[in-house]
Amino acid sequence: MAKILLNCILASLFLSTLSCANVQPQARAHTVTVEGQAAINKGMPLLAKKQALQDAIRQASMQSSATIHSRTLVDQNNVSLDTVSMHTAAAVSNTKVIKEWSADNIYHVVAMVELSADNSCTPHYRKRIIATAFPLVKQEQVIAYETQDLYGGIPRELNNLLMESGEFIGSNATNINLYPRADLAPELQDRTAYRPSKVMQIAAANGVQFVLSGVIRDLEVESSEYMRGAGPLAFARSLARDVVARRGIGIDVYVHDGYTGALLLQQRYVDDVIGDVFIPATYSVGSERFNATSTGGKIAQIINQASTDIRRSLSCYPFTTRIIEIKDDTVFIDAGTQERLNVGDQLVVYSTTGNDLHLDGGLSFIGKDKQAVGILTIRTITPRYAIGKLEVPARELGVKVGDWVKSW
Incomplete structure (x- = not known):
């Protein structure tokens, strides 16, 4: 009896140790109080206040992990150029102005700045995004009796998740293909002299801030060459390929700034599946039947992960x-x-x-x-x-x- 009791005590201590070992300390936000300044130009104190607050945020960020580069050029004993550029890992989750005043045409702001512990921001405004088609790099990888909804369905469902988050207002233009040569994506091949890029044209025409695009880079089912041979075994393995096979999955996701055409996010998601890897023609992306298939379930996981990555990447981007x-x-x-x-x-x-x-x-x-x-x-x-x-x-x-x- 004593031996059983001792074993129970040791087991409890062991499980308690495992429990403690798995507890990760929660990152906490760091709040600092800083002062920012900006010159009042053309009698516009509101603009100066905004710029002073930005200066305060920069000062706060410098107290976190930051890399700073400065350059000063002197021309005829006068400073002709004085620049400071900074990259910081800190993201601002909240700011509060506690004091402000102007003196000698300089606007001063004292603010409490809360730096996010996980390098993300809490978006105040909802941003508009439009989804375009995800073309296949190799059309032959999706056979005729499989679903043809991947081209428009993947961006459509990804856009739906972004809208469900409450951080985006989405629209769909999945009939538009940004990449005539999908294998070269995200390079835009349709450059036209003296005209904005296609990304900027789409954004302006639809009144959106971001353009979502991507390509389906891989959906290849493993080759059947290794199954060749003579005899009943080779024949059986060849037939089994239609039921049990391996399929690679590779999807690239891109987000462009519709105002500048800049590529803000480029992410590749890869996986593979084993089993019945084909998706019936009647299944549409996002449906329960689609998600229940081996390949469809993996694609659904990629869509969910891409939604999370986009939200995190754009959370600090200005509206x-x-x-x-x-x-x-x-x-x-x-x-x-x-x-x-x-x-x-x-x-x-x-x-x-x-x-x-x-x-x-x-x-x-x-x-x-x-x-x-x-x-x-x-x-x-x-x-x-x-x-x-x-x-x-x-x-x-x-x-x-x-x-x-x-x-x-």
């Missing part, structure tokens, strides 16, 4: 929309309550300050030079659009229809 109408100092923007805008919100207006930007001797259009020129304060909200006021009339700032409005 952006466009100006759709200007009347004196009243500005209408292409976002409203569905994007979670509120009366009193202040957004930074970015306007074209120069000519279009080109490369390759002027043949490749890459965008427009945009600079922060003012602050738009939201006064009226509707579900589809919002109306705001600028500190200075739009004509004095050079603000035009089509210019950008961003949360930072």
Whole structure:
């Protein structure tokens, strides 16, 4: 009896040790109080306040893991260029201004900045994203009697998960293929002189911030060559391939910024399955029957993981929309309550300050030079659009229809 009791005690201690060993310490957010400053230009204190708050956030981030590069150029005993660039692993989850004032044409902000422990942010606004087709690199890898829904179904279901998260407003354009040569993706092959990229055209035409795309790089079923031979065994193995086989799965997912055409996310997901690897023609992506198949279940897992990765990657990315109408100092923007805008919100207006930007001797259009020129304060909200006021009339700032409005 004593021996049994001793064994129970030792087992309890062993299990307790395992339990403690598996407990991971939870990362905690780090809060710091910092001061930021910015010059007040053209009598616009709201813009200076926004820039001072950004400076405070930079100061807070520098207290985390950061890499800083600075450069100063002196021309005729005067500083002609003084720049500082910084990369930090810290992401800001919350900020609170506790004191602000202006002196000598400088705006000062003292803020409490909470740095996220997991390098993610809590999105305040919902961002618009459009899903385009996921073409197959090798069409022959999906046979005729299998489902033909992968091309549009994978991006459609991925977009649905992003919308269900509450962080995105999604739309589908799965009839559009960004990659005529899927094997070269994410390179865009349809460059046209003096015109924005296809990504930027799609984003502007559909009023979205991000463009989701991808390619199905691999769905190959293992070769049957090793099954060749003579005799009943070789014949049986060849027949068994139609029931039990191995299939590779490889899917690339990309997200572009629709305003600049920049590639923000590129991720490859690979897996394989063994068993009945074919998906019947009547099954559509996202359905229970699709997910119940070996290949469909793995694809569903990849879609779920890609949704998580996209949300994490874009959580700290600023919300952006466009100006759709200007009347004196009243500005209408292409976002409203569905994007979670509120009366009193202040957004930074970015306007074209120069000519279009080109490369390759002027043949490749890459965008427009945009600079922060003012602050738009939201006064009226509707579900589809919002109306705001600028500190200075739009004509004095050079603000035009089509210019950008961003949360930072």
